[in-house]
Amino acid sequence: MVLELDNLRYQHPGQARPFIHIDHFALQAGERVLLHGPSGCGKSTLLSLVTGIRPARDGDIRVAGKPFSALSQRQRDAFRADHIGVIFQAFNLLPYLNAVDNVCLSAGFSRRRCEREGASNNRQRRIAAQDLLSRLGLDAATSALPAWQLSFGQQQRVAAARALFGKPDLIIADEPTSALDADSRDTLLALLCEQCEQAGSALLMVSHDSQVADRFHRSVAFSALNGGEHHAA
């Protein structure tokens, strides 16, 4: 199992009842799962817990077999760097760095991911990053531009490349296509799924859009998963 959630509960400070309440959820190695539900239902909060940025106090989260939620904040940060790639809805990149440097951010925080790319020095990292970018359809000239000069679709592909760098066990994508038009959305999803397949990474994507479900092995409605009180807001 790449990801296992058991009895996960989370409530925002001051709330009486848990906002997130998941009895069990699991993701197998290499599995692609779509988690869909309306905006504001708690999907992003769940992802913050799964990535370990927000501490989960109640329940178990295991990533790649490791009891993630029992680790310290610092250990979780290091573990995230090694095992999880993240793609946001927007603003994925440091605007002042170029595409290659943005991809290399992952490498900078994780030796494991560098080793898995066979990149032991800075030059090899950049070659590996450029290689990944070209597989996602960005040529060398485009990759050398500062990120703010890229189109939105290109930026999301750079974000995908950064998440995929070093073949992490799990890729987490938070509405990565919601700001794209239909064509760009399909291109990005096709590339993302293809590269996940190649890297052997599992993909957990949340989206309010269930139309894209056919690219995934499984599609789960967030409301079916979450028994917590999430309609209060």
Next chain:
Amino acid sequence: MLPRIILASLRTRKTSASLIVVAIALSLVMIVGIERLRHQVRANFASTVSGIDLIVSARGGPMNILLYSVFRLSDPTAGIRWDTVEHLADHPDVKWWIPIALGDSHRGFPVVATNDSYLAHYRYGRDQALTLASGEWFAGADQVVLGSAVAQRLGYRLGDDMVLAHGASGPAIIEHDNHPFTVVGILAPTGTPVDQSVHISLAGMAAIHSGGQFRSGLPPRPGQQSDTPGSVNAVMLGLERRIAVLSLQRELSRYKAEPLSAIIPGVQLQRLWRMTAVGENALRATSMAVLLVALLVLVSTILAALEGRRHELAVLRAAGAGRLAVYGVIVGESLCLTVIGSLLGLALLFVAQWALAPLAQAEWSLRLPDSFLSLRELPTLAAILLAGSLAGLIPAEKAFRNSLADGLTPRN
């Protein structure tokens, strides 16, 4: 990787970053500049009296004696008689002696009447003797030797005639028009009040005040040798053995023929610095306050920028950045700004020293330092850099908390 992120991120915020850099640079100019000036003034003063063991004058306040006799910053006390001077000259402990008679001025520059010993024995800095940049030392009563600053400011050259006035300062009230002097020598710069002085012979000064006419040499007057005036204001002494200073000082304070004071210039300088310490500390406190303001500007600017950088930090967090990396980015930024600000400040100071050096030399005979950074200033610089990086801790903690609260996706 972090340095790259810090620099690239700062480049996108050039305006606010440069303002902080300038604020830090200016506070460093104040702190280090004041310290350098203080040090240089002390070094200059110490250099001025470096070779003198004792200064003997008519009884008076020791500080006043020091200030008027060497630094020409105060009014001279009453004179001491020539036979006392001769007594000192013949004293077995005395190696050399320099008589000083003051009271006249030329266009604001003090006139010092003395003799050949001044050129031969006066020492400044590290045992350096006076040298003539051009011409020669005076030989006659109507000849004058100018300090370098006097010659430069007033534009005198060898062979020029000049008129000396009675009274030590301000516009001359009575000009001794009938006694034109001729410039025969100009001294090389020393960085001491010597540069600001007009040197004549004792006979020359006696002639000014006698009202007599002369053109070459002084007509002998009853009861005096041709080059011995009735009195001088002070005598600088160099001793055979420095160890004799205290005993000679005691001996002279009990001198029977007339009341004398003998001061040790080094000791008086120490007293002077203790007196001026209050003012120096006030200046130092002011410059510290300026630095504090600059650091507050630094903190508040970085804090203000954090709101706009929430996405940037979320990206870093998602890529695996922990507390250490977030702190690294923010503290690194404040340290980077402090370093650039400090370097700019040092550069400004260096340029200012270079630009103001001729003025300071001419106006105050003050030698400005020509160093970019001296060993002595390293602790100050280290303290500023430390303060700059500590200032980054506040926004760094805030940034990390933001990232926890934002989770994976910051809102806006």
